[in-house]
Amino acid sequence: MAETGTGKYEQLLSRTAKMTPVVTAVVHPCEHSALAGAVEAAALKLITPIYVGPAARITELARKGGIDLGSAEIIDAEHSHAAASKSVALVREGRAELLMKGSLHTDELLGAVVARESGLRTGRRISHAFLMDVPTYHKVLVVTDAAISIAPTLEDKVDICQNAIELAHAFGLERPKVAILAAVETVNSKMPATIDAAALCKMAERGQIKGGLLDGPLAFDNAISKEAARTKGIDSEVAGDPDILLAPDLEAGNILAKILTFLARADAAGLVLGARVPIILTSRADSVRARIASCAAAVLAAHARRKSDVIAPKV
């Protein structure tokens, strides 16, 4: 990964510098920012894009916007729906190891990803993770799930948590610390999120969730501040130092991510995890840094997957 700064993202994702670019199906890049984002990532040698969408429209967009597509392959697809299924097919054939969302709706892309016969389902539930660079926090925070799972059950949370842990492993974190958020730090059967949190911790102890150090329930203050945790008598390795914040549900996760973005001026890089390949999910509002961070994180995850996955790339 080229130097785009010396911030927390860049430190966390610096290992991409030694990696070869990953072939990425860029799905329906029919708006300037979507196409330009892929081209930037290609220039940084993070990805080798295959553009999948209406070929004439993509070429025209590049020409008008002064974007150099170089020798990148374009696979023609009539409309966004076709672009989504053709991109997914590229992954199934082993021709691409990453998906990058272009200017189609997220639901449309995910629909093709989770399609029962033709999709990219694994045994895992699909989940969303934000990589957040919060200026007032000392490292990158993974916030999950703030975008996909509305009201996750305990089993859903197991997958959401495991997806995030494996992402952190891909960054080189050996045993990422997971703070399981709730409204309070005590267990209370009237607040099911606190019970789920306790259950998740025990599941990690029993090896039902692997590779992370979990604690919860933690209220946001004791999750993020060791001081606040101590005040409450909580002696926790996770408190004050989490790598991952596991939200109790979508509302809480989404509000949390948005407050960090808008009030704490955090950058947020989006990813979809749990499918056969990671999906880069940036939005027009994202900063260049965040967009590059999404790509870099996905590249690391794709490389990690090569070691563990049966689906080796054919490229």
Place this chain on the structure above:
Amino acid sequence: MAETGTGKYEQLLSRTAKMTPVVTAVVHPCEHSALAGAVEAAALKLITPIYVGPAARITELARKGGIDLGSAEIIDAEHSHAAASKSVALVREGRAELLMKGSLHTDELLGAVVARESGLRTGRRISHAFLMDVPTYHKVLVVTDAAISIAPTLEDKVDICQNAIELAHAFGLERPKVAILAAVETVNSKMPATIDAAALCKMAERGQIKGGLLDGPLAFDNAISKEAARTKGIDSEVAGDPDILLAPDLEAGNILAKILTFLARADAAGLVLGARVPIILTSRADSVRARIASCAAAVLAAHARRKSDVIAPKV
């Protein structure tokens, strides 16, 4: 406590030897074994009985059975119901520090104990504990709740657990080990007992349950055998060495206690905990050892209570 053997009960309860007898309301002792049990315990200087029941009938029973009531006080009560409420009143007045069930029905006694105005309720739920001396296990096991709480909620289990922990403290165990039993050792939302177990462990970490070292869910084999736990990859200080077995519900607890009694030839000494004073709850089928163990355990609990409780005895 006088020497009645050198077994596990006697070791655990040996501290009663240095204690003064505790004034005990013996409720409706109108059968030979009930009256004789109290007299035995008095002879061992564990208790100073006050017999509460039909005075003429009790005196006659003693005379016929060759039982020497000595100078013990008898408080006349027309029938078992009156005996129960008069006994409870003795405790409320501070004249007695223990209750001992005679030949009335358990429900009748507990009805008077939990009566909202006149009873002996505390903030805690009432629970039952068996002190079991299992020949094939290396120490006394407290099994709870095998007799009162039919389908305890998480909050009920907190009280059941805390009652048992405090009983173990009274025996001099500083941080008793609690194995929370379930059908499996993994957390599974289809088996609520496993979720409760995880929640209870976290509650102990958060100080919502105090003074014990908890682990669960544990299946019976990995609760009782460190070897079996290791085979399952469970690294637990509790596995193989619990002082307390917390049953998931009444059926499981009762079956567990009965199997230990009938197949593993265990002695089982019964106690009711969580009221203002401990209640000695023996049955006719109990061995003398078990009956004495119930009394000794209750005496230890009553002494421990003197240190913590506002209700000092007036005797």
